[in-house]
Amino acid sequence: MAHASDIAIDVKGLTKSFDGRVVVRDLSMQVKRGSIYGFLGPNGSGKTTTIRMLCGLLTPDSGEGTCLGYNIRTEADQIKNHVGYMTQKFSLYQDLSVRENLEFVARIYGLGAPGKAAREMIERLGLHGREEQLAAQLSGGWKQRLALGACTLPSPQLLLLDEPTAGVDPKARREFWNEIHALANDGLTVLVSTHYMDEAERCHEIAYIAYGELLTHGTVDQVIEQSSLITYNVSGEDLQNLLHQLDGKPGVDMVAPFGTSLHVSGRDEKKLEAAIKPYRADKKFVWTRSEPSLEDVFIELMNRSKDNFQ
Amino acid sequence: MSFFDIIRAPGFWRRVRAMLTKEFIQLRRDRVSFAMIVMIPVMQLVLFGFAINTTPRNLPTAVLLQETSDVGRAILAAIERTQYFKITHRLSSAEEFDRVLASGKVLFAIEIPAGFERALRRGDKPALLVAADATDPVASGTALGSLGRIVELALKNERMLPDQTEPLFEIRSHARYNPAGVSSLNIVPGLVGTILTMTMLIFTALSVTREVERGTMESLLSMPISPLEIMVGKIIPYIMVGFTQATLIIGFGVFLFGVPILGSLFLLALLSTLFIATNLSIGYSFSTVAQNQLQAIQMTFMFFLPNILLSGFMFPFAGMPGWAQWIGEALPLTHYLRIVRSIMLKGAGFAELQYDMIALFVLMLFAMTIAVTRFRRTLD
Numbered sequence: 284m285a286h287a288s289d290i291a292i293d294v295k296g297l298t299k300s301f302d303g304r305v306v307v308r309d310l311s312m313q314v315k316r317g318s319i320y321g322f323l324g325p326n327g328s329g330k331t332t333t334i335r336m337l338c339g340l341l342t343p344d345s346g347e348g349t350c351l352g353y354n355i356r357t358e359a360d361q362i363k364n365h366v367g368y369m370t371q372k373f374s375l376y377q378d379l380s381v382r383e384n385l386e387f388v389a390r391i392y393g394l395g396a397p398g399k400a401a402r403e404m405i406e407r408l409g410l411h412g413r414e415e416q417l418a419a420q421l422s423g424g425w426k427q428r429l430a431l432g433a434c435t436l437p438s439p440q441l442l443l444l445d446e447p448t449a450g451v452d453p454k455a456r457r458e459f460w461n462e463i464h465a466l467a468n469d470g471l472t473v474l475v476s477t478h479y480m481d482e483a484e485r486c487h488e489i490a491y492i493a494y495g496e497l498l499t500h501g502t503v504d505q506v507i508e509q510s511s512l513i514t515y516n517v518s519g520e521d522l523q524n525l526l527h528q529l530d531g532k533p534g535v536d537m538v539a540p541f542g543t544s545l546h547v548s549g550r551d552e553k554k555l556e557a558a559i560k561p562y563r564a565d566k567k568f569v570w571t572r573s574e575p576s577l578e579d580v581f582i583e584l585m586n587r588s589k590d591n592f593q
Numbered sequence: 594m595s596f597f598d599i600i601r602a603p604g605f606w607r608r609v610r611a612m613l614t615k616e617f618i619q620l621r622r623d624r625v626s627f628a629m630i631v632m633i634p635v636m637q638l639v640l641f642g643f644a645i646n647t648t649p650r651n652l653p654t655a656v657l658l659q660e661t662s663d664v665g666r667a668i669l670a671a672i673e674r675t676q677y678f679k680i681t682h683r684l685s686s687a688e689e690f691d692r693v694l695a696s697g698k699v700l701f702a703i704e705i706p707a708g709f710e711r712a713l714r715r716g717d718k719p720a721l722l723v724a725a726d727a728t729d730p731v732a733s734g735t736a737l738g739s740l741g742r743i744v745e746l747a748l749k750n751e752r753m754l755p756d757q758t759e760p761l762f763e764i765r766s767h768a769r770y771n772p773a774g775v776s777s778l779n780i781v782p783g784l785v786g787t788i789l790t791m792t793m794l795i796f797t798a799l800s801v802t803r804e805v806e807r808g809t810m811e812s813l814l815s816m817p818i819s820p821l822e823i824m825v826g827k828i829i830p831y832i833m834v835g836f837t838q839a840t841l842i843i844g845f846g847v848f849l850f851g852v853p854i855l856g857s858l859f860l861l862a863l864l865s866t867l868f869i870a871t872n873l874s875i876g877y878s879f880s881t882v883a884q885n886q887l888q889a890i891q892m893t894f895m896f897f898l899p900n901i902l903l904s905g906f907m908f909p910f911a912g913m914p915g916w917a918q919w920i921g922e923a924l925p926l927t928h929y930l931r932i933v934r935s936i937m938l939k940g941a942g943f944a945e946l947q948y949d950m951i952a953l954f955v956l957m958l959f960a961m962t963i964a965v966t967r968f969r970r971t972l973d
Contacts, residue, residue: 338815340972359970363817374812391816433812 291316291441291472292337294348294355299332299341306332308495310346314474314488316440319467321486322476325585329495330476331371334443337474338368351440364392367434371445373426375433377419381410384418385433392437400436408432424455431459435466442466444475448482460485480577493585507580512536513552514575515559518544519568534558537583541576548579625888633895640917641902648735649912654701655682655693662710668721668744672703675743677736690724694769696945697931700726700733700911713761720765727768728934729779732909737766770938778853781846782933783906785865786926788842789835790872790900796831797876798889801968806885811972820968824961828873835869836862843937855940861933864950868929871953874960875925881967900926928952 292314299307307329314320324330335341337350339359347354353361375384382401389397405414408428413421418429427447434442444463448456460482467473467487475486483489483503490500499506517525522545529538529547534554539546549555563570575583599605620626654672658665672678682699684690694702704722712719723740725733741764771778804810813823843861846852854861876893883889901907903917904926910918921927928949935941 335972340811340814342971342973360817363815366815368812368815370808370811370815372808372811374808374810376809377807388816391818 288352289316290314291318292320292348292350292474294337294350295346297333297336297343297346297348299329299336299343306495307336307343310492310495310497312490312497312500314472316472317467317470318487319463319473319475319485321483321489322474322492323478323483323489323581324476324492325478328493330492331445332495333492334368334445334474334476338362338366338443340368364437365440367437367439367442369430369434369442369444369447371449373418373430375418375430378417380415380417381405381421381429382414384429385436388433388436394437404432404436424451424459427451427455427459428462431462435471440470440472442471442473442475444473446476446478448477448479456482480581483577491581491584493588496588498584498588499580503577507575507577510575510580510583512548512550512575512580512583513555514546514548514573514579515555516541516544516571516573517547517568521567525562525568529558529562532558537579537586539579539582546573546576546579548575548583550583623887625884625891629891629895633898636895637898640899640920644903644913644917644920645908646912647731647908649732649909650676651679652677652701652732652736652909652911653681653699654678654703655684655690655699656680657684657687657690657702657704659705659707660709662705664710664713665705668705669703671744671746672740675736675739677739692945694724694726695935695939695941697726697935697939697941700729701736709762716761718761718763720763723764723766725766725768726939727771727774728938729905729909730768730771730774730776732911733768734774737768740764740766777850778938779934781842781850781852782937783930785839785842785846785933786868786904786929787901787906789839789865789869789929790926791897792838793831793835793869793872794876794879794893794897795890796834797827797873798879798883798893799886800827800877801880802883802886802889814970814972820965820970824877824964824968828870828877831873832866832869835873836866839865839869852937854937856936856942860943860946861936864929864932864936864946864953867950867953867957868925868932871925871957871960874957874964878960878964878967881964881969900924903927905930922952923956925953925956928956 290313292312294313295311297307297310298305310329310333322330322333332341336343337355339355339362342356347356349355350362351365353359353365355362376387379387382405385401385404386397389400394400402414405411408431410425410429410432413425418426421429431444431447442463448459451459456479463473463475464485475482477483486503488500488502489506491498491506499509501509522540526538526540526545529535534549534551534556535547535558536550536555537546537548547555547559549558559570562568656669669680673680678701682693684693684702687704690702690704693699702724704724706719706722709719709721721744723737725737727733744764745761768774801810804813843854847854875896879889879892879896883892899920903913903921904910904924905921906926910921910927910930913921931949932946932953935946
């Protein structure tokens, strides 16, 4: 285990229910300072709830932990001073201009010269010329940039970004991620939740959460390795028919079309081989053993955990 | 295309039915609206039906007896028997007489002068002085009009008195503060309070729910700002708005309707600011309790109605039954109406208005406490 001061987030056994429904169950995680930590999982898996518990917006039912060394239960006020939280839904004032929104945030955090801080952030965000535009009139991509600017304005040590790139075009997404890497280079710790696999691969470490449980974590390579998933890539004709035949066979845990090919995966190598043997002889198909993709791993994890919970 | 073509268009009623089914489902889910449909008519009927009385009785009256005599006692008993008057204060000096009337604690003050009985027996037609607070002409009018005849009837049975073919004494009544009984003198100061209540409540009642509905509350809560800071920051701008509004209405009242400002303008401004802040705090506390903007508006409306009807704005406060007066005492408009009428029409000063000022202050603190404790610092 790393030294405590190298850890930005350190929580154990976080549990939270709403109206008797468990949303996050016994979640433990550690995030190193200066790293970009990807938080992945399907909709409703408890990502937002976890992030809200980390920044003091929700009180966990049980579990303990610290965020930047502050207790998440008792020291929410200190956490708020050092953490920038970017909500999933745009939550700045739509009827304030870009400049006014930034100045408002600067004043709340007690920055010395709010006007100057806002101007510098506008330059940094490339929003020059739009500073008097109302936030409501900005496009999705610009809104995200503004929101990121607002939560980095008070120079936080930790950024919590809740699906920051949902609904943003690829170019804006790439720029957004470049910015996040630049911030991490300056020593900022970033926890970012996302649905996109390509974004997961831009993280130093990732964690996968489904049905409120953290199922796996580590670097992308570690996660793929830990899954011990065997995957075959099948190309050829009439793949749709093959999919139907393989789906649900013992040993085949997952079949999914990937562009013009089919991914067939299983946890148990022998059973998988046995299941696909009849089709390997078929000249219509070309079978190649391949690395499972991150998506294969996650979907398989999700299917498996669903079996456990239902 | 005519109206009939539109409603005969294929599928018109099918789509209308889809829409109204959806509306019913939403209405059923919105419990507060549902409660309002039942509550508002029932509450209004019961509350106001019993409370409101346009020929008020048992009006608080002060008496100043400059002599103790059987005739004096008989007159007082007769006055009380009319049920229009209720003697609540017994005074001992002429200064007290003026003060108690100016403070608004009583609507009438009656003076039986020294030597009244002797003059009566000699047939000198002595004068009974009745001063009425005519700032509200409706409240004082009926009672004042009936006074003379009723008292005379009561004295018919007094054996010690000479033959009564003509009135034995004269009633010298003074309609103070508004001798001509001009209703705009009463209405204009009242309107200042009513308009301020409505606008101030709405401004702050929407303020927190709007942040919640637009999603801005989540980022606000994640920033280092406390509930008290949020509340104070949201109330102060509207104090200025309210102050401007009050200046406007009072200015119109003075220049257009000729309503006087007999008292201190500074005191009026000070206490108006207190009243504005009280309403803003109440609106803000609604905002922390309501779950959405619609509920906040509904709560405002529920609060506004009794303010109009039970405060003495539309109907005489003193004429309401005791329980309704208790409710009235808990409403800021009741106290402000006394303040604004007393300052403008009676020239009342700080001393006479202490009670109402303290009441407004207590109501404001009460609302602020609810608001700060109800304000959810987390999204739990």
